Each structure stands twice: as structure tokens, then as C-alpha cells.
Amino acid sequence: MITCIDHVVILVHDLTAAMGDYAALGFTVTPGGVHADGATHNALVAFADGSYLELIAFRRAAPDHLWWRHTAGGEGLIDFALLPDAIDDDVAAARARGLEIAGPFPGGRERPDGVRIAWKTARPATPDLPFLCGDVTPRDLRVPTGAARQHMNGVTGIARVLVATRNLTESAARYRALLGIEGVTGAEGVSFPLGSSAIALIALKDCYRREGPCALELRGGASGDLDPARTRGVPIRIVTPSPQ
Numbered sequence: 001m002i003t004c005i006d007h008v009v010i011l012v013h014d015l016t017a018a019m020g021d022y023a024a025l026g027f028t029v030t031p032g033g034v035h036a037d038g039a040t041h042n043a044l045v046a047f048a049d050g051s052y053l054e055l056i057a058f059r060r061a062a063p064d065h066l067w068w069r070h071t072a073g074g075e076g077l078i079d080f081a082l083l084p085d086a087i088d089d090d091v092a093a094a095r096a097r098g099l100e101i102a103g104p105f106p107g108g109r110e111r112p113d114g115v116r117i118a119w120k121t122a123r124p125a126t127p128d129l130p131f132l133c134g135d136v137t138p139r140d141l142r143v144p145t146g147a148a149r150q151h152m153n154g155v156t157g158i159a160r161v162l163v164a165t166r167n168l169t170e171s172a173a174r175y176r177a178l179l180g181i182e183g184v185t186g187a188e189g190v191s192f193p194l195g196s197s198a199i200a201l202i203a204l205k206d207c208y209r210r211e212g213p214c215a216l217e218l219r220g221g222a223s224g225d226l227d228p229a230r231t232r233g234v235p236i237r238i239v240t241p242s243p244q
Helices: 015-024 068-073 087-096 168-179
Strands: 002-011 030-035 040-046 052-058 076-084 101-110 116-124 131-135 155-165 190-194 197-203 212-220 236-239
Touching (some): 002 197, 076 212
Parallel strands (some): 002 052
Antiparallel strands (some): 030 040, 040 052, 155 212
8 A cells, every 4th residue: 555655856966055955944954875876866854744855966977867857957846756565566556457657676775874775666657646665674764763854944744745747637547546546626636645645736837847746835834935946946835734
């Protein structure tokens, strides 16, 4: 079963500078390390709800890398991942519901402290869908815990990932096949609740870049939009949770 949003991927040109910008916005930023292929390195902004932002930069030219094509478009939000309970089973279930999805494939990175971590990923064929990221080593080796999840700006997690799509009906059908749940249709588009968060499908014309994830809403702290110069072009809004 796919349980929640795992993380969102934000491409940056200079990882150190981007870490400084996110720290200036009140986030606690943790160095992540170098990925197994050596082409990229990252830093993480981990939240109390278990999700995180991944700031990722290329260390060298890598034309064969899945995300290299995004470098031509500059910095910004380029992808996101969901967390499966058992990735092999979840991939098989999605295929049985008619979804085209590749994998699982092995992945990993080495943390700055030398600890090696491993995971498996699976990726649907269309850019409106997220990929799956299932841990092989314990998840708390991949995702920082403790003080790393406390932020001066009060953010506690991801409320929504907004995804632009060319065809809402077709995209919603693909999400149903991936998740095995029904979406909720509203004035804005179609929303799929997932744990304490949601994925909101909106029309491409309402998005600033391309088909795929285009904006974030983060939960907690003082509500408002963050400075896009510091978020590296990612539209991020902090929303205050409604009282229960």
C-alpha cells in the first residue's frame, strides 16, 4: 500500500547556496550526501510528518540522468515521490490496475558520515505521476530525525503537492490506478488524499512551468508565500492548519 508523500525534488544549481537560502527562510537543512552514480548530491529539509524536501544539484554533466533534462529549464520543483509499504507488491498492484510503470530499480547514496543507504524506485511512464521510493535500509538512515525536523518557521509537513496536467480526466484515472483510491473532484481540479497530505491535480494553464508538480503548500507556522528567490523558483505557501 502507498501510504504518504515521501519527498519532493527541487533542482538547484549550487547546493551550498541553496542550503543557505532555505536556512534563511527558517528551515533546518541537513546535508544528504552523494548519490551512488556520483552525478548528484543533495541536502534535505525533513518534517515532523515524515516527508521532506530534497535539494539536489548536479556535480558534473550527466546527459543520461533522468533529471538532467531539467537543467535547461533552470532551478525549481521537478519531481516528487510517494512512500510504499512494499514497493514490489505496490508496483504489481498498479500494473494489475492497468498502469504502465517501470521498476523497481536499486538506488542509494553515501551520507557525509560515511553511512551507505539503499532504496528501490519505480517510475510511471507519464510526467504527471510521482515515482515510488521504497527503503531497503532503515528509513531513518535516509530521512533525518530528531532536531533536524524542527524548524524556526514552524513548518511541520507537506499539506499539498499541486500537479499540473494536460488532461484532468486522464490524469485522475492514472492516479486511481497508481494509488487504488478514488479522488475528490472540486472547483480547482481533482484531489487525492494521502495520509495527512494530498495531491491536487490542476489544469496545466494554471501552472507556471510544465506538466508535473508545480507548487507546494506546507503546513504550520505563519501563513503566507515564501520568497521565490530563496526557494529557487518553487511556489511555496505556508498554510495554517484549521482548528479541529
